[in-house]
Amino acid sequence: MAEDSLNSAPKAVVIGGSTGSIDVLLQVLPTLTPPLTYVCIIVLHRRNTADSTLAHLFSLKTTIPVREVDDKEPIQPGIIYLAPADYHVLIEHDRTFALDDSEKVHYSRPSIDVTFESAADVFGSSLVGILLSGANADGTAGLKAIKRRGGMLVIQQPETAQATMMPQQAILNTQVDYILDIKEIGTLLNNLNL
Amino acid sequence: MVMIEDEQIDLLLSDLFELYGYDFTHYARASLKRRINRVWSLDKFPSFAELRYRLRTDTEYIKRFVEELTVNVTEMFRDPSFYKSLRLDVLPTLAAKPFIRIWHAGCSTGEEVFSMAILLKEAGLLHKSLLYATDLNPDVLASARKGIVALSQMKQYSENYLLSGGKADFSMYYTAQYGYAKFLDELAERMVFSTHNLVSDRSFNEFDMILCRNVLIYFDKALQQRVLSLFDESLGLLSYLALGAKETLRFSSLEAKYRPLNGEKIWRKIA
Numbered sequence: 199m200a201e202d203s204l205n206s207a208p209k210a211v212v213i214g215g216s217t218g219s220i221d222v223l224l225q226v227l228p229t230l231t232p233p234l235t236y237v238c239i240i241v242l243h244r245r246n247t248a249d250s251t252l253a254h255l256f257s258l259k260t261t262i263p264v265r266e267v268d269d270k271e272p273i274q275p276g277i278i279y280l281a282p283a284d285y286h287v288l289i290e291h292d293r294t295f296a297l298d299d300s301e302k303v304h305y306s307r308p309s310i311d312v313t314f315e316s317a318a319d320v321f322g323s324s325l326v327g328i329l330l331s332g333a334n335a336d337g338t339a340g341l342k343a344i345k346r347r348g349g350m351l352v353i354q355q356p357e358t359a360q361a362t363m364m365p366q367q368a369i370l371n372t373q374v375d376y377i378l379d380i381k382e383i384g385t386l387l388n389n390l391n392l
Numbered sequence: 393m394v395m396i397e398d399e400q401i402d403l404l405l406s407d408l409f410e411l412y413g414y415d416f417t418h419y420a421r422a423s424l425k426r427r428i429n430r431v432w433s434l435d436k437f438p439s440f441a442e443l444r445y446r447l448r449t450d451t452e453y454i455k456r457f458v459e460e461l462t463v464n465v466t467e468m469f470r471d472p473s474f475y476k477s478l479r480l481d482v483l484p485t486l487a488a489k490p491f492i493r494i495w496h497a498g499c500s501t502g503e504e505v506f507s508m509a510i511l512l513k514e515a516g517l518l519h520k521s522l523l524y525a526t527d528l529n530p531d532v533l534a535s536a537r538k539g540i541v542a543l544s545q546m547k548q549y550s551e552n553y554l555l556s557g558g559k560a561d562f563s564m565y566y567t568a569q570y571g572y573a574k575f576l577d578e579l580a581e582r583m584v585f586s587t588h589n590l591v592s593d594r595s596f597n598e599f600d601m602i603l604c605r606n607v608l609i610y611f612d613k614a615l616q617q618r619v620l621s622l623f624d625e626s627l628g629l630l631s632y633l634a635l636g637a638k639e640t641l642r643f644s645s646l647e648a649k650y651r652p653l654n655g656e657k658i659w660r661k662i663a
Contacts, residue, residue, distance in 0.1 A: 267638075268640070269608075269638050269640075270613060282637075282638055284637070285609075288420075288422035288423055288426070289422060290422050291421070296423055297638050298420075298422075298423045298426070298463070298610070299463060299465055299606045299609070299636075300423070300427070300463040301465060315426075319425075
């Protein structure tokens with residue numbers, strides 16, 4: 199199964215998405231079996247209002263704790279972290295989060311590329327990058343960085359995505375390991391749980 | 393894409409400190425790394441050696457490099473609910489003071505300073521206020537001093553202004569010319585701009601309020617604590633400290649002496 203292609207047990211899963219990705223997560227989250235043994239970080243393009251209703255919405259769908267990232271927060275397995283509106287999320291080598299409000303990337307802050315590249319730097323080959331539905335080119339450069347460090351790439355099957363551009367860009371431009379539909383993404387996330 | 397190695401970052405940081413006195417060693421590393429990669433590819437250096445040579449030898453280039461290392465993204469009335477809270481909860485408590493001193497630490501190009509001046513004017517307090525605006529970067533201060541922003545931003549800023557509880561026609565605060573908006577001199581007259589480096593410089597006055605929003609996120613914990621202590625020394629009893637939306641006094645030595653205002657990142661010194 200999927201985890202065989204990882205060089206080591208997954209330490210972290212980063213999930214990126216834009217248009218249409220919230221629905222995917224609302225379907226996937228209830229299928230996850232707690233507790234999670236890995237770190238899960240979700241970066242979604244969203245309106246830049248500083249409210250945390252999205253984290254609340256997700257937390258209704260799973261008993262796994264869902265939390266918006268705070269600056270300098272230590273990263274713990276078993277928690278689903280959500281990038282806050284209007285900040286990029288980076289990861290330090292001491293496994294703490296670092297927030298950044300620098301220029302938008304692909305018109306987006308948070309940007310998926312920024313978090314994926316930073317996570318690749320820290321988690322190396324024990325990282326899984328998952329890219330979901332979206333109408334934007336964000337995510338592809340980040341997936342390339344994950345691959346360079348020996349991590350695993352998973353893309354939502356474009357036919358099942360509300361917006362196909364983001365997954366299609368990634369499939370065309372990166373060495374994808376798995377192209378999965380929504381149900382299979384949930385199965386994979388459970389199989390990564392060791 | 394270029395990717396700088398961590399050892400190379402250490403070399404650049406010690407050059408910057410030894411040759412020019414800029415100490416970035418306590419900046420948050422992940423973000424700093426991105427900034428360096430960014431300026432490396434923007435300025436098209438073919439190799440690390442060439443980037444380093446330019447930094448060590450070109451004193452003009454150093455200005456640009458430092459400006460690119462630091463993040464100068466800012467906007468007017470960012471997080472409108474924060475400004476609403478300043479209007480409703482903070483400014484009324486300062487009204488009885490004979491004189492109001494406010495420090496914008498890390499003010500970048502000054503958008504937040506002009507936002508504050510507008511709030512003070514609308515509260516009838518501007519004439520007895522002084523806004524100290526500091527940044528480590530002389531070029532962004534020069535830009536702030538002019539009080540000029542791109543006209544294309546004004547739609548967003550005027551929306552933010554209304555959401556912050558502004559009731560006036562926002563366009564009365566500036567004149568538009570050649571694609572730029574210039575703020576009224578009346579606002580700038582109450583501002584003092586000066587370079588100040590939070591890493592190395594000391595307190596220079598006592599203030600009724602200090603605003604330092606989205607600056608601490610770029611520092612490591614040790615430097616955050618240093619800067620917060622500097623702010624604490626610069627605040628009198630019942631004065632205010634305002635931070636960015638994701639910054640906090642939690643886990644700092646200030647926590648016990650400051651009481652948070654409901655909801656927003658504003659604290660009042662109570663001990």
